[in-house]
Amino acid sequence: MDLIKLDQDYILNTYKRLPIEIVKAKGSYLYDQMGNKYLDMFAGIAVSSLGHLHPKVIQAMKKQMKKNLHLSNYFVSEPLVDLAKGLVSKSFASKVFFTNSGTEAIEASIKLARKYGKTISPNKFKIITLSESFHGRTMGGLTLTAQPKYQESFLPLLPGITYVERNNIKELRKAMNRDVCAIFIEMIQGESGIQVLSREYIDELIKLSKEFKVLIVADEIQTGLLRTGKLFAYEHTNLIPDVLTLAKSLGGGLPLGAMLVSKSLEDILKAGDHGTTFGGNPLAAASGLATFTILSSAIMIQEVQAKSDYLFEKLNSLKNRYKIIKEIRGKGLMIGIEVGEFADKIKNEALAKKVLLNVTNQTVIRLLPPLNMTYKDLDIFLNIFESIFISINTNKNG
Ligand SMILES: Cc1ncc(COP(=O)(O)O)c(C=O)c1O
Numbered sequence: 001m002d003l004i005k006l007d008q009d010y011i012l013n014t015y016k017r018l019p020i021e022i023v024k025a026k027g028s029y030l031y032d033q034m035g036n037k038y039l040d041m042f043a044g045i046a047v048s049s050l051g052h053l054h055p056k057v058i059q060a061m062k063k064q065m066k067k068n069l070h071l072s073n074y075f076v077s078e079p080l081v082d083l084a085k086g087l088v089s090k091s092f093a094s095k096v097f098f099t100n101s102g103t104e105a106i107e108a109s110i111k112l113a114r115k116y117g118k119t120i121s122p123n124k125f126k127i128i129t130l131s132e133s134f135h136g137r138t139m140g141g142l143t144l145t146a147q148p149k150y151q152e153s154f155l156p157l158l159p160g161i162t163y164v165e166r167n168n169i170k171e172l173r174k175a176m177n178r179d180v181c182a183i184f185i186e187m188i189q190g191e192s193g194i195q196v197l198s199r200e201y202i203d204e205l206i207k208l209s210k211e212f213k214v215l216i217v218a219d220e221i222q223t224g225l226l227r228t229g230k231l232f233a234y235e236h237t238n239l240i241p242d243v244l245t246l247a248k249s250l251g252g253g254l255p256l257g258a259m260l261v262s263k264s265l266e267d268i269l270k271a272g273d274h275g276t277t278f279g280g281n282p283l284a285a286a287s288g289l290a291t292f293t294i295l296s297s298a299i300m301i302q303e304v305q306a307k308s309d310y311l312f313e314k315l316n317s318l319k320n321r322y323k324i325i326k327e328i329r330g331k332g333l334m335i336g337i338e339v340g341e342f343a344d345k346i347k348n349e350a351l352a353k354k355v356l357l358n359v360t361n362q363t364v365i366r367l368l369p370p371l372n373m374t375y376k377d378l379d380i381f382l383n384i385f386e387s388i389f390i391s392i393n394t395n396k397n398g
Contacts, residue, residue: 025052028373042358042368049249051370057252057290064286079285086139092240093260098280102221102247103136109217110140128183130166133193157283167201176208182215187233188220193364194329194336202237215242223251226295229305229332252291254284304371308332322389335367349388
């Protein structure tokens with residue numbers, strides 16, 4: 001049975017699958033059917049923050065599976081309440097709405113922002129997003145995603161959305177006015193190659209949003225839950241968001257997203273205004289709660305910061321030695337390595353050497369390793385990574 005061929009025969013071809021079949025996943029490693037072991041440097045695109053099959057997460061899931069798998073949002077759910085309580089206690093937020101995915105957390109935020117706008121004026125429905133942003137694939141999320149390559153085939157999009165250039169304060173000032181209800185930002189843009197918002201830009205954004213009563217929606221679907229070395233990426237700045245979206249690692253490997261809202265927005269959405277069948281599923285919540293408990297612990301936060309310092313130091317040293325590396329960007333364990341035309345070659349060579357790398361925006365190696373990856377495994381990655389630069393250099397010069 002050739003699973004890769006069957007996949008091509010029966011599943012819509014919307015992904016560029018890797019040419020390997022994974023039969024087992026444990027910690028920071030994936031195993032294929034030939035017995036090969038691969039070091040996972042992108043953790044399911046920032047989902048598996050505790051690596052694969054973390055024992056505490058599995059234990060929490062097993063416990064929940066004995067109680068129920070789905071009851072519907074007509075019933076209260078203990079793991080969901082505990083997870084919401086945890087998120088609220090560690091953030092600016094006072095309440096949470098749970099979804100299945102990131103893009104649905106964005107949809108919920110668009111609806112919240114529009115309804116908030118209407119409480120002030122019927123014209124206050126405009127939304128601003130930044131160039132090269134990524135906010136999801138549903139029509140609302142796609143409209144906010146300021147990248148023509150994702151949008152072109154699906155026009156027309158949602159009306160009332162303005163795009164401004166990332167980190168361009170002049171453009172931001174021009175776009176902000178009383179008709180804007182919200183601006184959606186990623187503190188660090190993930191999909192477009194780990195692009196960090198500048199401090200000056202964020203400070204101006206804080207000022208303008210107060211002046212024009214514009215909600216700041218921090219899309220932390222990728223940056224959230226310790227990925228950047230703080231539990232939330234906004235903690236690196238002076239910004240306190242009005243709304244924050246989470247997904248990816250929130251469910252500890254199961255589909256779970258969330259919209260966190262500040263106290264003043266708690267009553268905007270009323271019963272019946274918004275909903276979802278599966279959002280906040282008890283099994284995903286149990287897995288998410290076990291994951292969050294570990295990710296939000298002081299020791300884990302310290303550990304990630306130390307590993308980040310270690311990795312950045314080693315990568316910067318590589319950059320000094322290999323001209324192919326143009327820039328290293330990011331924070332925590334969300335790192336972009338700009339390598340121009342060599343990105344795919346590096347990814348393929350790494351795969352041959354049993355290291356899984358992710359390329360985003362064509363020229364950037366995006367590192368999103370499990371946050372609990374050991375130093376030994378980080379060193380294995382660094383050695384293999386350097387060996388690839390050595391071989392590219394030799395081939396270029398030889
Ligand atoms: C910043 C950001 N927002 C939204 C999304 C969409 O999330 P999902 O794929 O869960 O719908 C992603 C996914 O990559 C993301 O990185």
